[in-house]
Amino acid sequence: MMPQFPVNLELSGRRVLVVGAGRIALRKTDQLLSCGASVVVVAPAFIPDFASRPVVRLERPFEVSDLDDAWLVITATGVRAVDQLVHDEANRRRIWVNSADDPERCSFTLPAVVRRGRLMVTTSTAGASPALSSFLRSRLGEILTPEWSDVVEELSKRRDEFHRDGISTEDVDWSPILAEVLDRFGVRLPVPLGRIEA
Numbered sequence: 001m002m003p004q005f006p007v008n009l010e011l012s013g014r015r016v017l018v019v020g021a022g023r024i025a026l027r028k029t030d031q032l033l034s035c036g037a038s039v040v041v042v043a044p045a046f047i048p049d050f051a052s053r054p055v056v057r058l059e060r061p062f063e064v065s066d067l068d069d070a071w072l073v074i075t076a077t078g079v080r081a082v083d084q085l086v087h088d089e090a091n092r093r094r095i096w097v098n099s100a101d102d103p104e105r106c107s108f109t110l111p112a113v114v115r116r117g118r119l120m121v122t123t124s125t126a127g128a129s130p131a132l133s134s135f136l137r138s139r140l141g142e143i144l145t146p147e148w149s150d151v152v153e154e155l156s157k158r159r160d161e162f163h164r165d166g167i168s169t170e171d172v173d174w175s176p177i178l179a180e181v182l183d184r185f186g187v188r189l190p191v192p193l194g195r196i197e198a
Helices: 023-034 048-052 080-092 130-143 147-164 175-184
Strands: 015-019 038-043 056-059 072-075 096-099 112-116 119-123
Touching: 015 023, 015 080, 023 038, 023 048, 023 072, 072 080, 080 096, 112 130, 112 147, 119 130, 119 147, 147 175
Parallel strands: 015 038, 015 072, 038 056, 072 096
Antiparallel strands: 112 119
């Protein structure tokens, strides 16, 4: 299998289709909503938790026209024929598609994510073992304490200061700056920092 290309998508205000309205579809929907996506969910039946989600609900079977204007689609129906139809039509239209727990019907896979403010750390096995990705996410979650969010914001300010002074941050040795900021917020690293460049 060829390596996957890692990318972070800007979904704010963009139409994303979720096919299916069960427990897994709800989890995916919540992840999309947290990124500001405009989510449309289509399924013949919805679990009750969807009632509190700000999504467009289409209570009927999937139709090919549901893909109109979608930036990407996630299918979580558990029905192979439906997932195959969604996959094939999305690929035909060049819309990125993820089929839950079915890497053969995915043009992208979803990593396990740890978020601390604007800091996002992901783990992925390219769909081979979601369980391993989840395990690593839990361990990283223990290491990345809430203070890391403050570290990100402080380093962002320092970067802006360099830019205001006309200095390229690509030429800066960030290690002493990072060490100072980590110390300021009480974050300890298990290994010493080497030279860090942007």
